[in-house]
Amino acid sequence: MALALRLVHLVFIFSVFHLSLGARRLTELVQDSSNLLHYHNGPLLTGEISVNFIWYGNFKPSQKAIVSDFMTSLSTKSPVEPSVATWWKTIDKYQTKALSLRLGKQISDPTYSLGKSLTDKHLVRLASKGEQSNAVNVVLTASDVAVDGFCSSRCGSHGSSSSSKMAHVKGKNYKFAYIWVGNSETQCPGQCAWPFHQPIYGPQAAPLVAPNNDVGVDGMVINLAGLLAGTATNPFGNGYYQGDAGAPLEAASACPGVYAKGAYPGYAGDLLVDSTTGASYNAHGTSGRKYLLPALYDPSSSTCSTLV
Numbered sequence: 001m002a003l004a005l006r007l008v009h010l011v012f013i014f015s016v017f018h019l020s021l022g023a024r025r026l027t028e029l030v031q032d033s034s035n036l037l038h039y040h041n042g043p044l045l046t047g048e049i050s051v052n053f054i055w056y057g058n059f060k061p062s063q064k065a066i067v068s069d070f071m072t073s074l075s076t077k078s079p080v081e082p083s084v085a086t087w088w089k090t091i092d093k094y095q096t097k098a099l100s101l102r103l104g105k106q107i108s109d110p111t112y113s114l115g116k117s118l119t120d121k122h123l124v125r126l127a128s129k130g131e132q133s134n135a136v137n138v139v140l141t142a143s144d145v146a147v148d149g150f151c152s153s154r155c156g157s158h159g160s161s162s163s164s165k166m167a168h169v170k171g172k173n174y175k176f177a178y179i180w181v182g183n184s185e186t187q188c189p190g191q192c193a194w195p196f197h198q199p200i201y202g203p204q205a206a207p208l209v210a211p212n213n214d215v216g217v218d219g220m221v222i223n224l225a226g227l228l229a230g231t232a233t234n235p236f237g238n239g240y241y242q243g244d245a246g247a248p249l250e251a252a253s254a255c256p257g258v259y260a261k262g263a264y265p266g267y268a269g270d271l272l273v274d275s276t277t278g279a280s281y282n283a284h285g286t287s288g289r290k291y292l293l294p295a296l297y298d299p300s301s302s303t304c305s306t307l308v
Contacts, residue, residue: 036254036297040245042238045136045177045231046097050104052130056118057142058110066212066289067140070221071103073285074228080284082307087225087283090296090305091251094233094240101228104135117146124161127178136177136231138224143183143216151188156181156223158231177235179227185216193219195259195268195280195292205266208280211290218292225293226252240299251296255304258295263306268292272308282307 051071055064073084091099107129114122123139130137141147149157160175184192190200196210196218210218230250233240241248260269260282271280274290281290298305 036249036302037233037240037242037251037299039240040238042234042236044095044099044233044239045235046095046099048100048102048134050131050135051101051228052104052135052137053106054126054129054137054139055106055108055110055142056114056126056139057112057116057145059108059140059142063214063217064106065287066214066217067221067224068103068106069285069287069289070224070291071101073283073289073291074101076286078284078286082283084283084285084291084293087293087296087307090298091229091232093298093300094251099232101136101232105130112145116144119148120157123147123157123180124159124178127161127176127180130178132176136179136228136235139178139180140220140224141180141182143185143187145182146187147180147182150182151184151191155184155188155192155219156227158227158235160236175236177231179224179231181220181224181227183216183220185214185219189215189219192223208268208271208292209274209278211274211277211279211281211292213277213279221291222294225291229294229296252294254297255295258304258306259292260306260308263295269306270308 053067070084074088075085077083077085109126114125118141126139127137156179158177158179160177162175182192189197193215195208196215197207198205212218229252233251234248237245241250242254243249257263257265258269260271263269268280271282271292273280279290281292283291283293285291293307295304295306297303
């Protein structure tokens with residue numbers, strides 16, 4: 001059964017939760033992170049995995065570069081710490097076998113072949129355009145694309161679907177993992193791009209400056225990072241999670257709204273600040289880029305781990 005991790009920032013407390021179908025909940029905060037995530041004996045992502053991007057709608061080359069460089073940064077050691085690669089090392093603590101992610105194919109659909117209003121079935125159809133063996137296919141929708149539940153209950157999702165290309169091999173019904181993330185720049189930046197945009201509700205603190213000067217895409221990176229962590233550790237709904245399998249807390253969503261030490265509801269934490277641009281970040285990537293990444297639950301210490 002497909003699992004979808006749906007992300008949304010509940011802005012009056014400025015934290016991120018799970019919703020139904022593996023999404024971030026709107027109704028609760030994690031009060032006690034000790035012994036939080038349990039293993040449910042299912043397969044995890046291991047080995048060499050290609051991450052393929054399906055760009056749906058209009059994206060500028062500069063926007064594609066921001067996300068692609070983030071993906072490359074997961075497996076490329078930055079000369080400057082803290083780095084994206086160091087952030088991803090926490091996921092290694094969930095694995096008994098090595099996992100290596102690499103940027104795979106990039107497929108563009110600038111003509112909106114399925115229209116500008118998408119359902120979950122449309123997302124699976126788009127995700128199926130990528131490789132379905134040893135791969136995770138990521139659908140990224142442009143800022144003018146509406147997706148069921150987008151903004152009202154989620155900023156992105158992850159799940160799995162039966163492969164349409166491999167059918168049955170040796171009696172096994174193979175599935176492939178996929179992710180969807182939407183660009184919230186014009187639809188709901190106060191929900192899905194916080195802390196780079198003022199929230200809809202609550203105290204109207206000044207938003208942080210986005211490290212790549214693109215509120216929508218920098219917000220997409222935050223959500224994509226959390227969804228990749230959830231996909232690696234709970235790709236098919238029976239890996240590491242807490243709570244109901246249909247609405248689980250996972251590696252990133254177990255640490256809602258936390259980006260650095262000192263974080264509390266409404267405050268992302270004591271982040272690094274670029275002295276030239278004033279941008280807030282917590283990780284260095286390739287090509288001199290900087291990113292803001294969510295805290296990850298560290299199973300070895302039963303705490304939410306931050307880079308700074």
